[in-house]
Amino acid sequence: MINVIHVLWSAQYGGIQRMVLDLCIEQYKNSEVNSSILFISSKGNYFQEFDNAKIKYTTAGFKGGRSFSFKKLKKIRNQFKKYQIVHFHDFNPIIFLIALTTRKKIIYTEHGNFGFNRRLTFFEKLNHLVKRYALKYFTKAIVCNSSFTKSVLIKRYNIKKEPFVIENGAGSNFFSDPQEAQNYKLQIGDRFVIGTSSRIVEVKRIDRLITAFAIFQKEHKNAVLLLVGDGKLLSEFRKKVVKLSLEDHAIFTGFKRNVHDYQKMMDVCVFPSQNEAFGLVAIETLAIGKPTIVFNDGGGLPEIIKQVNQYDVVDSEKGLVKRLEYYYSLNKKEDLKKETIRKEVAKMYSTQNMEKKYLNVYERLLENVRD
Incomplete structure (x- = not known):
């Protein structure tokens, strides 16, 4: 059994939240994977979808990207320690550092939030700088959701290791009314x-x-x-x-x-x-x-x-x-x-194919641990 915790900033509706929901639904069907989600923020209009799908998740209760408390950080660290793999879908330097202290295998999926067509704030630029070093030196596997995303990521963050490309899958469990x-x-x-x-x-x-x-x-x-x-x-x-x-x-x-x-x-x-x-x-x-x-x-x-x-x-x-x-x-x-x-x-582009490809990445990481 492979134990994975997905890390998302919030449950605010978007393509990333939809993709993680679909991935977790497929992982729940797979007896080889035990997955859960950590939402750093308790905000979001998409929690109901995760509840309806009976997806396991916890929230850390952060209010903003630069607000934190040692009590909440300790809670996050204890969560990470329960799993073999910490799978990031959003990048936050503090949360990433907490994951590093647990010595767990870290995967990062780049969903392509590169900030095109808008001016980045000082803190966003700082975040990108830290992210460059985190991805280059401390991430065991990087996944991109398209060839376009991969090309931008390699150029922007000067990535040397070859990222995997795993396209998002579209599920059939659409809410209808x-x-x-x-x-x-x-x-x-x-x-x-x-x-x-x-x-x-x-x-x-x-x-x-x-x-x-x-x-x-x-x-x-x-x-x-x-x-x-x-x-x-x-x-x-x-x-x-x-x-x-x-x-x-x-x-x-x-x-x-x-x-x-x-x-x-x-x-x-x-x-x-x-x-x-x-x-x-x-x-x-x-x-x-x-x-x-x-x-x-x-x-x-x-x-x-x-x-x-x-x-x-x-x-x-x-x-x-x-x-x-x-x-x-x-x-x-x-x-x-x-x-x-x-x-x-x-x-x-099925969710089943997406889940199989992620499982392959997880297995590769854990095989390296056993070696």
């Missing part, structure tokens, strides 16, 4: 739905989607933009929609636990992110057969979509408009064959 989404479905009616589902933050580049939709909608009055998610730029994009006179053609739902119900409403899914580390959400929409469009500067996203259709990777807002025109005019019967291809590609 069709009744909750019914009001939005009635509001949309039979209009052509262009949608996205993500956090509304800089890296997601929702501005590119809104700009392209404004052009597309001029010629297609029955089109509607469905934006599912929340984030600090939500207010800014609401104003942008009003400025472009699109308020009757754009729907902001805010955060939704049952995001899958909204993805099903979309005729075309667009993820306009720039330098996205992986893009699990694209796997989710491909799995239900939806046409999925991304940008060529989307980091790990093009790696996925090129396996389906290279023309669904665009280089500009104009290119996105052209691709939306294509799907608008496409006969649904003509799209059935492509729908099958999308679903087949999505199957390659």
